[in-house]
Amino acid sequence: MTTLDSPSTEIPYTAGPPPTPGTTIQGDPQAAARRRDANAAAHSPSLMLVMLLATLGAVAYAVFLLNPDNRGDLLPYTLVVVAESVLLGLALLAMWTVLSSGYNPRDFAYHQARERLFDAPEILRDGATDDPTRWRMYLHDRPVTADIFITTCGEDVDTIARTVRAAVAVHGEHRTWVLDDGRDDQVRDLAATLGARYIRRLSSGGQKAGNVNHALSIAKGELFVILDADFVPRPELLVETVPFFVRDDVAFVQSPQTYGNMNSLISRGAGYMQAVFYRFVQPGRNRFNAAFCVGTNVVFRREAIDDVGGMYTDSKSEDVWTSLHLHERGWRSTYIPQTLAVGDTPETIVAYAKQQLRWATGGFEILLQHNPLSPRRNLTVDQRLQYFVTSTHYLSGIAPLLLLLVPPLQIYLDLTPMRLDVSVGTWALYYLGFYGLQITLAFFTLGSFRWEVLLLAAVSWPIYVKAFWNALTGKQQAWAVTGRVGGATSPFEVIVPQVLCFVFLLVTSVVGLWKHWGDDGLPGLSVAWNVTNTLILGGFVLTAVREHRVAMREQRAARRPQAPARPAAGDSRAARRDRNTRRGDRRRTTVTSGGAA
Structure with missing residues (x-):
């Protein structure tokens, strides 16, 4: 198989002139610099x-x-x-x-898989050289399918639009799904406009985890990405993570939560509190196979999630619980300290309090209900200690x-x-x-x-x-x-x-x-x-x-009353009545799941 990148660069792909067999496509130097800086910081x-x-x-x-x-x-x-x-x-x-x-998860197998991720002759034959979103990905020289799930529950439509637009543009052939627990017709129409698929379920059981589990009954990709509605992915998201799955025991690949809205005291404090964890603690957990999922910016192997019965739904911290169950079943996790999506941290005291309450409750639930130090847990000594730290952190x-x-x-x-x-x-x-x-x-x-x-x-x-x-x-x-x-x-x-x-x-x-x-x-x-x-x-x-x-x-x-909109010139009463009727029909429409854009 002819490749589209050079193993010496290890950087994301960019669309450019049509490749010819035996040649390579150079990636984005800034992305390479970001990765080198992230690795160097932990090894200083x-x-x-x-x-x-x-x-x-x-x-x-x-x-x-x-x-x-x-x-x-x-x-x-x-x-x-x-x-x-x-x-x-x-x-x-x-x-x-x-x-x-100091442990680097990018081993020889990763580099080889990344070098062979795309097939240049196939891309040339399909005429997709200028559209990286159509480049089929390969692992073990066979195609691999991927879904990107964007979980929403009442967020601002403009925020969702930024994430959906970026997710659709991620390099590598994939399907983008909007999982709407907010049941918002505006979000449904937005997904159709931007080329994403839309799923709305009839109940809200299991919160976010239940939302993802429902989507897995419809989407059939071998790999799936979870993104919160406010985390805008970078184009290289799949290119940087999918090669890790060349190892058949890797359950998920996690990248950090990086924030772009640190413009208030609360948002800066909340963001900086997480910075040390994502830059230094999570990379250290790689050595012990104890890096855990943080709920977003993560790629899962569907087979692994099926093995533990789906995402854990009995806690608000479904991410840590699911990671714990995967590790108990012998699956591996990988963390890379490279920003692949940028999102929002809480900006107000109320938002911060709700977020911390949810996270801390989940940690204490593990300590009180599923103590990692118990001899009944199928974990290594290092994993027990790491999960004990997680459950007692707060x-x-x-x-x-x-x-x-x-x-x-x-x-x-x-x-x-x-x-x-x-x-x-x-x-x-x-x-x-x-x-x-x-x-x-x-x-x-x-x-x-x-x-x-x-x-x-x-x-x-x-x-x-x-x-x-x-x-x-x-x-x-x-x-x-x-x-x-x-x-x-x-x-x-x-x-x-x-x-x-x-x-x-x-x-x-x-x-x-x-x-x-x-x-x-x-x-x-x-x-x-x-x-x-x-x-x-x-x-x-x-x-x-x-x-x-x-x-x-x-x-x-x-509470201030809004002035009614003045009809445009030439807008007849009958036309306005027809338009209002159509709007009422749309509001009465109920979408349950699976509407493809």
Whole structure:
């Protein structure tokens, strides 16, 4: 088979002059640069050195905390030890995973499959040289069929249109399907206009996973891609991922969630919180065959999903649960740290809270209902540890609540977590040995210290407490889609605990400063700690105030009566009546599934 690319370039294909047998088509140099940068970032010797130092700092801090000679009053000491143990343990496991990130999943088999993905003589014979969407893909020298699923549930039509248009244009022969759980006739018409197929089911059981499972009963591709409605794929999506399936045991190939709307405090904080995970943690999981699906920008092998009975439908985190079941069945996963689709991160406090609640509930469900450490799980030791980290990750979001309580205990009750003869300098030395090096690590991974991440990490504990309670009691949370169209909601409807906490800390700071008024020197460490927490929460409340004002303006604008459209000149009453009748007929039409464009 004659190939259309050079194995030395390993970059996406671009349409150009007609190829001739025995020649190659060069790809996009910018795409190649993006891939090299992504791989180099995880292999930086400087990053590895900082990671090792951060590990030593964490161990030293743990020894300092657990030294009985340093123990103070029982209650605050217990709060500090529990919270810091969670943070230290998860940090050490995360750094261990990052140190394992040198593994490159693009092996010899991948490169050979990628070189033979397209057949140049066939493309020349079919006259498709200028239309890469018609280039048939091959694995093991036989054709492979692929479907792209775009899951929608009430998102803005313009957002869906961008994704559908880009999905239809992805290189490699495929079918694009719009899976509309929002049952919107505008979305149906949009799919037809843009050349995509449309599926609407009669029920919403299983949420997103049920939507995909229903589509699999109609679409018959050997591979299928899942894209959220706001993730716009790049043309090279299939070219970069399909060659991995040359290995018959690969169940899915996952690429990162990259965001293009990081223009507000919330969106930047939410986006940066995910950056380290996608750039460094997920690549490390490749070494342990434990990289998991994140719900979008992923390509699945249909046979693997059939083997586990379809996408998991009993949780809002169907992606992680499905990955866990696939790994238990012996399937392999692959993660590539290369942006193949760009989407939206939550821009408001309400959207962020709903997203984090859904994700955290799913993680805690795994911990409480399907503990990966159980000997009944058919997983390797490494996989057990990686899924245990996944299921306990959001405990690190509850830890700040325990630490918030420590300064007030000292200010009001004179209860100290450490012995009074432990100097502030000694405490700060060990404290900065852990947290200071964590900040240094953030500089290396994110390019600078992102204060938005610190803010969200410090104020999100009510979300994670609620998620743990939901998982513990089996309470079902209503499904909410990031970016869903609807009336503006005030953030104060979801941050009552943070507001009450801010008021309490503000009063506590005033009391602490008053108690030290007239003392020689600066106020104690507890007062400084409490004032810092107050400022962080105050910044969050101030952000909520700004969002509340915007939401109120949008609600007033929505209630404002709209002027009726003036008919165009020459538009007769009969013509308008006929048009209205046709619109009513369309609204009464019900599409259930499978309407091809």
